[in-house]
Amino acid sequence: MRTDVAVESLTGGDAVVESLKRWDVDTVFGLPGVQLDQLFDALHRRGNGIRVIHTRHEQGAAYMALGAAASTGKPAVFAVVPGPGVLNAGAALSTAYACGARVLCVTSTVATAQIGRGNGALHEIPDQTGYLRGLTKWYGRATSAAEVPAVMDEAFRQLMSGRPRPVAVEVPPDVLAQRAVFAPQVRPAVPARPLVDASAVESAASLLMAAKKPMILVGSGARHAGPDLTRLAERLQAPVVSRTQGRGIVPDTSDYSWSAAMANDQWADVDVVLALGTRMTQLREWGTDKDLSVIRVDIDYPEIVRSGPPRLGIVADAADFTAELLALVEARGFQAVDRREELRRVRTDFAATLTQTIQPQTDYLRAIRAVLPDDGILVDEMTQVGFVARYAFPVTHPHGFISSSYQGTLGYGFATAIGVQAANPDRRVVAISGDGGFLFTMPELSVLAQQQIPLTTVVFADGHFGNVRRIQERSYGERFIASELHNPDFVQLAQSFGIRGLRAEGPAGLQDALATAFAGDGPTLIEVPVRIEDMASPWQFVHGRKVR
Template sequence: MTHITGGAAIVQSLIKLGVDTIFALPGVQNDHFFNALYEHTDHIRVIHTRHEQGAAYMAMGYSQSTGKPGVYCVVPGPGFLNTTGALSTAYAVGAKVLCLTGQIPSDAIGKGIGLLHEIPDQLSVIRSLTKWAERIDSPEAAPGLVTEAFSQLYSGRPRPVGLEVPMDILAKSGDVDLTVVEPEVRQPELDLDAIDQAARLLGKAKNPVIFVGGGAMDSGEAITELAEMLQAPIIPGRNGRGVVSNAHPLSMMGPDGYEPWGKADVAIGLGTRMYTQLNRWGLDDDLKVIRV
C-alpha cells in the first residue's frame, strides 16, 4: 500500500499502463491531478491546449495515428461539454480515447447548488457518448477503475470510455494498492469454420477486392500482406483512410473501387459495414461477400 492522493493514484496507474502523453486544459477542479503529473514529467508529456475541443480531437488523432489510447483531461461541466463533438466523432470512427474529466465535490453532486461548472448528471452525458464510463469515488478505487477503462478500450469494438473524478477525491489521500495488472482483453471467440470457408473462397478467387474501414485501423500490416498475396486492390471507406498507405500500388481511393467491385468475384470487408457497396453499388448472384 502507498499513501497518496487520488490524483497521484490515477497518474501512477496511467504510467503503469503505458500512457506517455496527455492532452489537457487544466482548471480548478483538476488541479490536484496536474500537481501529481508535475511529479512525473519524465514519464508523461502534457500537451496544453487552448480549448477543450482541441484536447479531445488531439487525443482522437493520437489514437488513430499511433494505435494507442489517446487520453485527455478537462474540467467538468462546460469544459467537458466542449469535448462532446470530438467524443462523438471518436465513437463513430471507433477510436480508443479516454475522457478523464473533473467533477464538483462529491457531496454536492446532483444537488443543484449552482457550483462552478456544475451540470445535472454529468456522468449520464459521458455514458451517452462512450461505451463505458464510471466515477472514481475514492483514491483506493482509482487503479482498478483506470485498469478497467483500458480493458474496455482494448475489448470488443474500439470506442471511447470515460472517467469522472470529483475534485475532493483528487485531493484526498488514502492507502492505495498500486498493483496494476495487465488489462483484460475480452474478445469474441474465433469461428474457425467461417475462417476456413473464407480462406477457401479467397483461394479460388480470380478477381478479389478488399474494402477496409475504421475498424481495421490497427491491422494495416496484415491487410497489406493479404492484399499482396491475393494481388487484390485495397479500397478504403471514409474511416478507413490511412489503414494502408495511399502510396501502396494496390491502394485505391474509395470512389475508384466502383469499377473493381463490378468485376469482383469475392469481396472482403475488414472493419467496415460496406454500406455503400452493399446498398448502392448493386449485387449479383456470382459475387461472394466476406465481412470481418
C-alpha cells in the same frame, strides 16, 4: 493489511497519475480548473515522465488527444473540467467515437454531496454521466480515492480490448483530494482477442478462391493487418479498397491499393467481397444483389449485421483472421489468375481523370506528396482540398492519413494535427484546412509556439465556407447567406504568435513553401489564397457511386 508490502498514502489525484504511468501514458492534453486542481498538482508532484500540454480551449485538448491516438493506435489522454469543459470537448469525443480512436477523457464532477441535487453548483449540468455515456464506449466514476486504480485500470482495459473507442472517467474533486493507503499496483492483463474459428476460415477461403472478381474492403479495424493483407491480395488478385480510415494499410505504391472512388465503377463486376474491420458504407451505397457474396469480419458483432446479414459473418480481429486465411490459401498453393494489368489500369485511368477534372485540388495534393516524406502524415479537413484528399492523396502507411470519418467535423483538423505531431515528433505532419475550419481552433497557435511543436499547417483561404457556398449556388438559386467570411492576414497572424508565416501562390508555390518549412525548425503556417469559383466540385467521386 499485510505488513510486508510497501504501502503509500496518496490522494485520489496521485492515484490517477500513477495509473497513467502504469499504462505508459507519456502526455496529457488538458486545461486546468478548480475541480481538477488536485489532479494537476499531482501531475506536477508525481508526473515524472508525463508531459502536460495545456491548451487554450477544451475542444483543443480533446482534438489533440484524438490526433495522438489516431496516428499511433495507442491510448491518448485529455483532462478537462466538468460541465462546460466536457461539453466543449464533445465534438472531439464524437469524432473519436466515429474514428475508433483510443481516447481517454478524464474529468471531474461537482462535489460528491452535490451530485444530482440541481443546486446550481459551479459547472453543474444535468446528467453529465448520461452525456458521457452517449459519446463513449465505457464510462466509470471513482467514488473514493481507494477506487481510483480499479476504475482507471478498467478504462484502459476497455480502450485496449474489443472495438477501439473513447472512454471516460469521472473523479469528483473531493475524491481527487481524499487520501487512501495503496499497495503497489500491478497493471492487469488485457482480455485476449477472440479465437479465429477455423471452419469460418475454411468457408471464407472456399468463396474467395472460387471468385472471379473478388474485392477486399478495409477500415480502421484492419490497420494492423497490412503485410499479411498485401500478400493475401496478391494471392487472390483482389484490390484492397478503403475510403478514409483504412487508407495506407496496403500502401498506395501497390497496384492492389485502391481508394473507394477508384472502385465506384468496378463494383458491379465484383462477385465476392471480403470486408475487414470496416463499417462497409459501400455496401449500403453501392447496393447488392443475389450474385454478390459478402464475407464480413469484425471484432464488433453488431457491425457485422448492421447492413443486413452477410453470406458469412465472422467475429474476429481483422489481423488474426487475415493471418489465418493467408496461411490456408498459401498451404493450398492457391494463386489466382494474374489481374495486375487490369488493377493497374484502373489506377492509371483514375489518376488521369483527376488530372483532367478535379483541379486545382489534385495538383495541390501532388505538391504536398512531392515534399512530404513517405513516413509523413497528412491531416485533412472539411475543405475543398481535404475532400479530394480522401481519394486522391497517395498514402504510404496505415496511419499516414487522418480524417474525421463519418462525423465530418468542421474545424477538427488543426488541433487534431497538433496532437498528431506531438505524438510523432520525428515525423513530418501537414495539416490542411480551409479558412473557416482553421479559425475554429486557431488560438491553439499559442500551443505550437509555446511547445515548439513543428507542425506545418496549410490554410487554403477563399473567404467563404466553401462547401456551403457551393450548395447555395447550385441548389438554392445563388441565395447566399452566412457563407462569407472576414479573415485576418494569416501570415501576420502566425507571425504575431512567433510562428513562421509564409504565403504561397498555386501548387508550385505551395511545394516551395513546404520545402522551406521542412528545412527549418519549429512550426510553420502557410496561407494559400484560392477562389471557390476556381475549385472543381469534389463530389462526383464521393457520391457518384454505381448502384447495382
